[in-house]
Amino acid sequence: MSYGLALIYGVLKIINLANAGILMLGAYVTWWMWDAFHLDPLLAPLIVIPLFFVFGVAMERLVVRRVLDQEPIVSLLLLFGVWLILQNVAYVIWTGDTRAIETPFVDATVKLGAMQLSWARIYVFCAGGITLAGLQLFLTRTHLGRAIRAVAQDREAAKLTGVDVDRVNAVAFGIGIALAAFAGSLLSLLFSFNPDFGGTLQLKSFCVVVLGGLDSFVGVAFGAVALSLAEAFGLRYMAASLQNLISFVVLVVVLIAFPKGIAGLLRSMRRG
């Protein structure tokens, strides 16, 4: 999910507040396909990813493009409105009841030495890792991926070298949305959820992205690790209910101390 945010921010220079809504929708679509059509939730991403890619591209074409040239705060407010719509549409359709996916696979566990691990967690971990590797390959090895990175670095220069910026914007937004929905689909295997699902995670992924630096992919992975460590250590010293507080405090502190993220810090250290 954080990668989706970083990608969208990097390319379009807008902050996608609707990501939490997409994450929640991804989880619901997975659940709904399992509940209504008995589709194995493990296969759901095969449908979720293309579906939301199309949705993201459509969203960029119809709505986001109109505000791209305006001040950043305008797109922030717009996507915030989109989030409100998604969330409350979900309330209307699926009610506020908490849903969970329960298949034999989700509950199965495996013993690894002294640790008891659930298959679902292993699956999610692997799927996440493979996706990130795939994304990295796509961004560095394919023509379209390079075009995306070029636009992220300098929109005008990319235009001059013949990159179709509008198309790149739409594709990047689509990928970002698809990643968020994919993350939602994976998380639905681990947690139960309701239409508010994603709000806290959204803040956390902002936190991760900000920690890592808003347009650096290595930095984002770094940020994710740093935040999980901070939360895990924090838990040893304070009540579990305060766990979320840690992310917010880290977010605020990092935003203030190094607005360019860890990657920016490293870069300036190398220079200076």
Add this chain to the structure above:
Amino acid sequence: MAKLIGSLIVLALAAIVPLVAPHAEYVLGLLFLVFLYGTMATSWNILGGFAGQVSFGHAAFLGIGAYTTAILAGLGWPLWATLPIAGALAAIFSLLIGVPTFRLRGPYFAIATIGVGEATRLIALNWSSLTGGASGLTLATTPPLIVQYYLALALCAVCVAIAARIKASRFGYALAAIRSDPDAAETLGVDTTFTKTQALVVSAFMLGVAGSVYAMHYLFISPDSAFGFRTSISLVIMPIVGGIGTIAGPLLGAAIFTVLREQLEAYFPYLDLLAFGVILCAIVLFEPKGLLGPFDRLVKRRG
């Protein structure tokens, strides 16, 4: 001048409503909410509209005001005496927040305020000895509705007057300069951080007092109601729907918001926020000046 006379007429009309219809409790209650939300929207607008610093965490100040009143009333203070303390505590808290967060700009500031708002809610939720935790606090007594009505009306009138004064003052111009270009403002000799902090403190003080009235009206407050993200959301939506950065806009937005919400909440829960999401998107896309925009054009065409 015409505007001043117009506002005085509206104020006078609002003041005689309870005299004309002393038993129309539904109407009085609804108008009370319009004034209260109008106050809240106006105070958000001072920072978010005049200075362009969009905050998603303003519920924190409302919550602090509400909790101050509830806690002090629990210690036996008279309710009226808690009003200024509620404002003052919210203002002090805003200083603590403003100093670090104003180093950030635009969207970064907005994100940081989400964090601040949620962090205050979580603290209120977990500091049970002071706040009663998730079960909240209850006030023992409340002033009669008619007193609440005039209190909210007076508060709203004072806040709108202050906002109007600010907008037309040197301070207001400095805020407008920050909104359009912080670097240029700094070059022209505006101390941007100090000016933004001033706006935040004024805004927080008003919200703190509004929070105090909020607690008196609802009698029961909990971290999710007073500090909730929904509250922060409505604070953002009202001024934008009405007309961001204007004087009448937040009031118009508050009136629409309150009436729509009361109607929708009764019949279709969740639909109110859905409707506001749609309205917010529509306004941002088609009428960035809010609902006052078409009205302004009409007046200009005539004049």
